[in-house]
Amino acid sequence: MAKARRKAGEQLELLKPGPKARKSSSSQKTTRKTREAVKESAARSSSSRAKKAAVKSSKKSAAPRAAPAATAARKASASPATTRRTSAPASRATAEELAQRQREISVSEFFSKNRHLLGFDSPSKALLTAVKEAVDNSLDACEEARILPEIVVEVRAVEGAPDRWVISVEDNGPGILKTQVPKIFGKLLYGSKFHRLKQSRGQQGIGISAAAMYGQLTTGKPVVVWTRTGKARKAHRMEIRIDTRTNSPVVVSEEEVEFPRDHGTRVEIEMQADYSRGQRHLLRYVEQTVLANPHLALTFCRPNAEPLVFPRASEEPPKEAAEIKPHPYGVEVGTLMLMAKESKARSVAGFLQTEFSRVSAQVADEILRNAKLPKSVRLKDVAEDREVAEKLRQGILATKIMAPPMNCLSPIGDELIRKGLISFLNVVEEEEPEEEEPSGRSSRRAKAKEKTAEDKQAEMEKAAADSMPPEEGEEQIKGKRFFIVSTTRPPKVYRGNPFQVEVGLAYSPDWPQDQPIRLYRFANRVPLLFQRGACAITEAVVRTDWKNYELAQPKGALPVGPMALLVHIASVWVPFTSESKEAIAHYPELLSEIRLALQECGRKLAAYIRKRKAAVHELRRRSTFELYIDEVARSLHEIVGADEEKLRGRLLEMARLATGGDRTDEILDRVASRRRDEFEGAEAEEEYR
Amino acid sequence: MTRRDATAKKTLAKIEALAKAVVRDIQKKQNPRIEIPLRTLSNITYNARKKIIEMGKETQERSFFNVSQARKFMQTFLVASACKELIETGKTTSIRDLYYMTKHTLGNSKVNTFEEQDESDPIIEDLEVTLDALREELHLFANRKGLMVGPMTIVDSGDTIDLRRQGSGGWGVPSIVEPNVIKFGKHEARYVLLVEKEAVWSRFNEDKFWKKEKCMLIHGGGQPPRGVRRLVHRMHYELGLPVYVLVDNDPWGFYIYSVVKQGSINLAYESMRMAVPRARFIGISSRDAERYGIPEETSIRLDEGDHRRIRQMLEYPWFQDKKWRRELETMAKSNRKYEIEALSRRGISFITEEYLPRKLAEKDWLE
């Protein structure tokens, strides 16, 4: 195995950039902007949505920053032809100019140099990245086609090659037109979602073709695609290879085949990877994707293990998120100039009205007034004169403009979060709680502990407990009790970008009490698996005082307790901290919304825990009385000859009534009896406080 | 014998009444409860006229359905039922014995009815005050400690004992010294000398101090048990003997004297039968070190516990006498205390040959 891994490493080594091209981390950052620029230019040359592309990309990296990005791109590319323009003033670089220069980049070189940014930096992460790209695509496609997704993910070993694996993702989506398949899978940075201001998963990825290319570079094998667009249509199987020099697809083979579904797509990529190391990430991704997508039915077939089947938790497809135009409040000067340049509008007022949401003729006039620009100002001035553009931006900020439309958001929703959590907890394999790295010791110990204590208790209580009606908000899952609540905050706006925060919380008195909570972070329904510490969600959780909600919390850390916490941020534009898109930036508006949502759930949790604690307390009292009842009855019998059994019965009944009666048993989901061994459990539980 | 039967009957009736009330509570589905006179400082009054501590009328409720009282409630009836058995079978036993009689594990728990004797002793005292029955009426006695010798003949449970002929060991004072058990016979005693500890008592006995001085020499091993206190009380009132108390010069010694004199908080209900308000404190006084040339190096420094005890005692209404306050304050100020044995620095029999005779001759005592 170690040998295989080493071999994989060696092979990958071939792909690494030469020392000259390997840049410091700061240059890595800019290279990613390069990537966007490349993506943009690629799109521009091949898509009619050029205008939107400009809007979108400049939104992320404003025009003034585009120049260093270009510089980095030039450095990254080996083409000497591009060095000419280094000294061009930043604001003069237009999208078109960038596009022209960047077309000369060799895609394979670009890819190999930026592997670490694209999620293929290690053979263990490669599997996850490829699966994620394919699954995200399947989900997005189904959502747009209003189909309830049914996805089968498979990882297969390759005979005779321990360091090679095939990933296969099959969906029941709308399928892909045969003519589109080559470009989608054989052309880097080709897609339909990148240029839109819409809540979707795709933007978080790099495109399925990058995964295909990784496979091709490491194994020489083409990506294989099966797709069918309808019952009446034939299914096609195509093998696509990427011509890395020209970034264009080569169809290796193409045939009509049978396909088990009326419509759908299957993608298979063979790649060099490390499954034994990568499976943990993969599993987490799959589980959490299911959690955030309760309408998804997913089967995960793994090597040497039973398939994991996640049934659909809800028959309700998510509300479709509308595409919106940017809101004026969020626009930066550079973007504004770029948009003005691109716009076909004839006046500035017209430009404002057509390119932005919530700008009426009146609002446009008011913006111009506030900007102290004459009505006669030309759009060309905005596009070319930085001062004019800045004035216009100030005018925008000084004008009261209605919040952007919120129909661009598609939250999971309270009810579905609950359902998602329930089915997630039903299937999820009990592995260590979420962690950046497998820092084995503590988590592995936790696992062992979990097993013994839980198994025993679960067995003992299951039969009786299952027949009990659960408390409100309480669920029985795999013999354990869970209290589940969720909150969906109303949509809010950050710099013109609508966003919405949701929190789901599952607390189980039957889980180990002394572990940090399990935190699941999501952006637009995509799980964020890495960089937990750098994420605003984590920060908001840590900064919430969980002691108010009956959980222990070490200073500056996640709370400790038997709880899973889901936090979802839906937005047309999620502000990530970095290119890897694994952590959300710390914007005050976001932080405060997350905290409000956490507090809402926390209050409900506190009420539940307090009720339980009170019941545990009652049970302790009852057991104290019960401990002495026999003795009291016997003594009284010996002194005055009263019927000992009757006295005992009376006293036991009185003890029960004095300690909350059956209600106490119900809250603790305990059969109303006087079994002291059960009480031991309740007692152990109270110990944690 | 008949008197004894009548007492037993009365005590049994009291125990039964207590249990019956509780059974009635249970039948009425009411929290079963008993009222126990409080044995705490708050329920103690100092009767300045009688110069003894008396118990007040405050009671505390002990109910079963109260987590902090359930255990004690159970224990109270456990002890009551054991006492009932003792009375019925006409047997008397020590409170230590009773602890073992009633100690057992509860159900299949790891909890015992009593964990230590320290737990059962106060329950017995609770029962005494609740039933208004003396310990001996419950057929119980404390562990005996305390010895007596002196020029007197007594009858103990029918046996005649000459306390002049007890050798070095002395006669062990029983817990129950009521007139039906102990009868005083012929004696030549002029007073009673109660010393704090056995070691000192042995010195006095070996030096035949009691013979020379014609006194009853008795000790109670620290805080004297009821038997010793009751016997001292009887000798004082029935034989008219003055009582002198010799204790260490420390707060605890003073407190022993105070208990002999006025009674204790815990057994305030017994003060009438035990306290000797005219008992005299003969030593060791805080001024004795200087007067009798006891070197400073034999002293011990007071610790925080001593100071606390002194402050506590100064608060008691029966410690308000000026001379007393001066004793305590002097001790606190000098920060020194002396054991009786410190006098041995002046010679092994200094205490019996010089110290005490001189103190008595000079009437150098506190009262």
Ligand SMILES: Nc1ncnc2c1ncn2[C@@H]1O[C@H](COP(=O)(O)OP(=O)(O)O)[C@@H](O)[C@H]1O
């Ligand atoms: N499983 C699929 N079913 C239908 N369409 C798909 C599927 N996978 C990819 N596509 C189409 O191919 C496009 C390119 O995908 P991709 O390269 O992953 O970029 P992105 O997801 O960012 O748009 C998607 O936008 C979508 O239109």
Ligand SMILES: [Mg+2]
């Ligand atoms: Mg995609």
